Every structure is written in structure tokens, then in C-alpha cells.
Amino acid sequence: MTLYLSRLRLSRKPSARALDAIINPEEPGPRIDAHHRLLWAAFADNPDRKRDFLWREQSEGEFLTLSARPPAPSELFEAPAIKDFGPRLAPGDRLSFALRANATRARKGIGRVDVVMDALHALPKGARAPERIALAQREGAAWLSRQGERAGFRLIGTEVGDYSVAVLPGHRGRRERQPQFGILDMTGLLEITDPPSFLIALSQGFGRAKAFGCGLMLIRRAE
CATH class of the missing domain: 3.30.70.1200 (Crispr-associated protein; domain 1)
Known part of the structure; x- marks a missing residue:
């Protein structure tokens, strides 16, 4: 490849x-x-x-x-x-990473939902703003850990630096139907468990909204 x-x-x-x-x-x-x-x-x-x-x-x-x-x-x-x-990787290698991702999961009867928005909507409106970053940290880390199970890596730790919502222009109609998606900016450390699977996943990107600047994981050897 x-x-x-x-x-x-x-x-x-x-x-x-x-x-x-x-x-x-x-x-x-x-x-x-x-x-x-x-x-x-x-x-x-x-x-x-x-x-x-x-x-x-x-x-x-x-x-x-x-x-x-x-x-x-x-x-x-x-x-x-x-x-x-074409990085040469072996099981056990540790990499620092930076990832901007639209993290989603499947909800029965609804389809795919943003993991942070989904968690926020479970809270009363008045409690959402104070809990926004804490929920983004929890849900982002859990989502990326799940990604690692299929993508050949073990998440050692991650920090969410920012969570924002992008609202795309050009929509006409009801506001709640306006196209939008959440963006997590994450950095952290991972360990390679399956190099071929990791490189394939890296080339394909992580999460959704890849056409809009999400999914590209930047990596470098950990110190």
C-alpha cells in the first residue's frame, strides 16, 4: 500500500x-x-x-x-x-497521535448518532454546558478504545482538547433538521497490536465526516 x-x-x-x-x-x-x-x-x-x-x-x-x-x-x-x-510498525510500538474525529455509534431505531451529542441529550438542558467537556472526554475515550479493537491498537490514554459542532450551510426548513456533526480534537498515546490492521485503518480514517476534515490520525514515535 x-x-x-x-x-x-x-x-x-x-x-x-x-x-x-x-x-x-x-x-x-x-x-x-x-x-x-x-x-x-x-x-x-x-x-x-x-x-x-x-x-x-x-x-x-x-x-x-x-x-x-x-x-x-x-x-x-x-x-x-x-x-x-509507509511507517514500519511492530506489535508493542507506542505512538503519540493527534486525531480530529466525528465519533458516532448506532442507536436502534434511530441510526448513527454522535456519541457526545447523544450523552448530552440524556441530561437536562441546564446541566449540559457544565458537563460538555467532561462528557466529551469520557465518550471520546470510550469510542476510540472501541476503534482500537478492530483497528489494531490499544489506547493507552487520550485527552480531548476541544469538542465543537459544525453546522453546514445551505439548509432550508426546520432548524432541527439542519445538517450538523460533532468534532472531537484528541491527542494521546496508543500501542500497536496488529500493524497491518492499523495501517489499513489509518489509510481509511477514523469515524465519519471524512469529507469535512475529520478522520485523519497523525502519528509519531512516542518518546
Whole structure:
């Protein structure tokens, strides 16, 4: 399996900077939606192409992608920094990680639900705000531990740095039906138990909303 880890920076050319208000809206939901469309500029080489890459916004105007193909040149980006991604892992290896994920679980009769939203909705409205981060920590850690059971790793520890809800634009109709999803930002430590399974899961991403900047796990050897 050949993968590519790439760093893409928005072009500083005047023709690209003129689109900044469209590419980088201030509101989180429209911003994620705009970046979702933007990243296709580097990977959609034909109209029938299906997404085969993961991405995340790393900082203002900078994105990381993990893909089965190198990103193509685009006038919207500077020349990408691309490197082969094929870590050699063995059982027992410990890795530090950073993951931005939309964590869900199946609820009978409902379908898939966000794990944190689901836990919050079980509380009275007045108690939700004070418990938000504590529930995000508990539910995020439990969800990622379950992911490890099928993805070849054991979660040693994780910390939720942030939990937010992205509301996508363009919806018309009742507010409760507006498309939205929760985003967990997690860092931590894991131990590899099954290297092939882990690498497959890493290439496919974790959780849902992968088209909107979730699912890409960044790893490095633990100290």
C-alpha cells in the first residue's frame, strides 16, 4: 500500500487571495464546507473520481492530506510538499497521535448518532454546558478504545482538547433538521497490536465526516 502525506498551503498569488472570503469564511460551518470543496481542487482529476484522501486544516491556510495519489498542481495552492507514507510498525510500538474525529455509534431505531451529542441529550438542558467537556472526554475515550479493537491498537490514554459542532450551510426548513456533526480534537498515546490492521485503518480514517476534515490520525514515535 503506497500512501502520500502532503502539506498544502494556499497560494499567495493575488488571483488566489482575491478568493479569500469565499475560501476562508469566518463561521466554522461554512469554512469547513468551503475547505471540503477546496481540497477537491487538488484531487478531483475527473468528474467520476471518488474521494480517496483524508485531510485536516492544520493552521490558517495550511492543510495536511493522506492520500492514495499525490495531489495535483493547482493555482489555488503553492507547490505541495509530498512524502511517501509507509511507517514500519511492530506489535508493542507506542505512538503519540493527534486525531480530529466525528465519533458516532448506532442507536436502534434511530441510526448513527454522535456519541457526545447523544450523552448530552440524556441530561437536562441546564446541566449540559457544565458537563460538555467532561462528557466529551469520557465518550471520546470510550469510542476510540472501541476503534482500537478492530483497528489494531490499544489506547493507552487520550485527552480531548476541544469538542465543537459544525453546522453546514445551505439548509432550508426546520432548524432541527439542519445538517450538523460533532468534532472531537484528541491527542494521546496508543500501542500497536496488529500493524497491518492499523495501517489499513489509518489509510481509511477514523469515524465519519471524512469529507469535512475529520478522520485523519497523525502519528509519531512516542518518546
